[in-house]
Amino acid sequence: MDERFVVDTWHYVLARHAKAMCALERELGDRHGLGPSEFEVLDRIVHHDRKLRIQELCDEVHLSQSALSRVVARLEKAELVSRGVCDADRRGVYVSITDAGRTRHTEALPTHRAVLLQIFADAPAPGGTVSRR
Amino acid sequence: MDERFVVDTWHYVLARHAKAMCALERELGDRHGLGPSEFEVLDRIVHHDRKLRIQELCDEVHLSQSALSRVVARLEKAELVSRGVCDADRRGVYVSITDAGRTRHTEALPTHRAVLLQIFADAPAPGGTVSRR
DNA sequence: CCGAAACATATGCAAATGCATTTACCGAGG
DNA sequence: CCTCGGTAAATGCATTTGCATATGTTTCGG
Secondary structure, eight states, X not given: OOHHXXXXXXXXHHHHHHHHHHHHHHHHHHHHSOOHHHHHHHHHXXXXXXXXXXXXXXXXXXXXXXXXXXXXXXXXXXXXXXXEEOSSSTTOEEEEEOHHHHHHHHHHHHHHHHHHHHHHTTOOOTTOOOSOO | OOHHHHHHHHHHHHHHHHHHHHHHHHXXXXXXXXXXXXXXXXXXXHHHTSOEEHHHHHHHSSSOHHHHHHHHHHHHXXXXXXXXXXXXXXXXXXXEEOHHHHHHHHHHHHHHHHHHHHHHTTOOOTTOOSSOO
């Protein structure tokens, strides 16, 4: 294992993450009133196209369970998602997207993609890229 | 540019960043009493092997100027760096590493590298890497 | 059927961060 | 020499996050 390669990869990840997060926060926030975490949660729900358990979301977004709980609470307050108890297991909570949430996501998606494109289009990871996956 | 590739790259960056940050926080914190930001600042100074202006550090670490100011304040309180006014431009501040800081960095470096190795050794970015997979 | 252990989610709290502002200083122009 | 616009760093403040814990619910052994 080349230690140099590992450290270079880490620096790449740090730099792109900082740049992208900063840009996403600015663009999504100014144009759509969403933070990156909020967008990510909306995006996961839309992607699955069904109501999800908090727990399922927890596995997909990179947030602690408590942070996720609060993101969902903010989204609910903004009427972009709604929470409902799970009948089968009443400890659980289902989160489903509202019409407003779907609309907001549709509006924000192009902004999100544009930011990522600008940041990653010409920035292959250390080691170079060949094709895909 | 393939939009799919860009989004995959973003997910890769998000996942590795979260995983590495979490592990670094745990390992560096438990074993050496340092946070990732604190280590990064120490590491930059050691790498240059001279006293640096806050501003120079600001260009190299992925923190806002205010966050950096506070990280340096914490490091100073822990006696790992010392601050001194810059004679040439008395608005500026020089940060230099202390012996204790150098020692701490030397101790922490293997931990840092071990964490990165574990996380990045077999995890090429989307697009794959030319050399090893 | 009961009680204990395990679980899913929410919440109290402390820490870290970014933005806006403040403070101190430099440098050019009148 | 003095003032004004700009720069370097520090600080007030609000927000987000994670950890530890609380609350409510299920499940399993006896």
